[in-house]
Amino acid sequence: MLLLAGSHDMAHAQTSSPSPAAARPLKLVAFGDSLSAGYNLPASAAFPAVLEQALRRKGIAVEIVNAGVSGDTTQGGLERLDWSVPDGTDGVILELGANDALRGVDPAQTRQSLETMITRLKERRIPVLLAGMYAPRNLGEDYAKRFDAIYRELAEKHALVLYPFFLEGIAGDRALNQADGLHPTAEGVNVIVRTILPTVERFIASLPPRS
Numbered sequence: 001m002l003l004l005a006g007s008h009d010m011a012h013a014q015t016s017s018p019s020p021a022a023a024r025p026l027k028l029v030a031f032g033d034s035l036s037a038g039y040n041l042p043a044s045a046a047f048p049a050v051l052e053q054a055l056r057r058k059g060i061a062v063e064i065v066n067a068g069v070s071g072d073t074t075q076g077g078l079e080r081l082d083w084s085v086p087d088g089t090d091g092v093i094l095e096l097g098a099n100d101a102l103r104g105v106d107p108a109q110t111r112q113s114l115e116t117m118i119t120r121l122k123e124r125r126i127p128v129l130l131a132g133m134y135a136p137r138n139l140g141e142d143y144a145k146r147f148d149a150i151y152r153e154l155a156e157k158h159a160l161v162l163y164p165f166f167l168e169g170i171a172g173d174r175a176l177n178q179a180d181g182l183h184p185t186a187e188g189v190n191v192i193v194r195t196i197l198p199t200v201e202r203f204i205a206s207l208p209p210r211s
Contacts, residue, residue: 025061032095036068045186074113095131107146129203
């Protein structure tokens with residue numbers, strides 16, 4: 001019986017517990033704009049927090065840092081990347097570009113900023129899940145075609161896990177967006193998380209073993 005185990009066995013059991021390094025949660029950073037930051041929502045209802053809880057319910061020990069800044073463009077993200085993604089980060093969910101499109105930024109500039117961020121993270125051996133965005137159609141067919149292609153082409157070039165459209169399932173749905181029609185409600189965030197979850201799980205499964 002276990003209750004009759006000798007002191008030697010008990011000492012062995014105590015010293016063979018998992019090391020803190022082995023037990024530490026996976027550390028992800030959600031690096032984005034207001035869609036990640038949780039504009040007009042409590043912190044617990046923002047995308048990173050809701051995604052973290054969804055993953056934990058599936059038995060995945062993870063901590064997701066909310067590095068979203070409302071109003072951020074890809075250029076703004078590039079300028080703060082190095083200090084917003086700390087050493088020891090296991091992966092980044094890169095969600096930027098919506099504000100570029102809303103401001104009509106040249107897609108070539110958006111592409112360059114995103115690719116520089118991806119390259120910097122790769123140099124630091126930090127894998128990237130690229131969350132894509134589509135341009136508003138009122139900017140014209142040519143702009144939309146050039147902008148929409150950015151994410152797929154960068155994902156192919158850099159062998160990234162791609163989630164084609166971050167607002168999949170809620171775009172244009174008044175019931176799932178705030179009054180401005182641009183930012184998800186708490187329920188909208190829940191839909192985003194449910195929809196992106198399989199891709200995030202695939203991303204996590206693709207991460208290299210931690211030392």
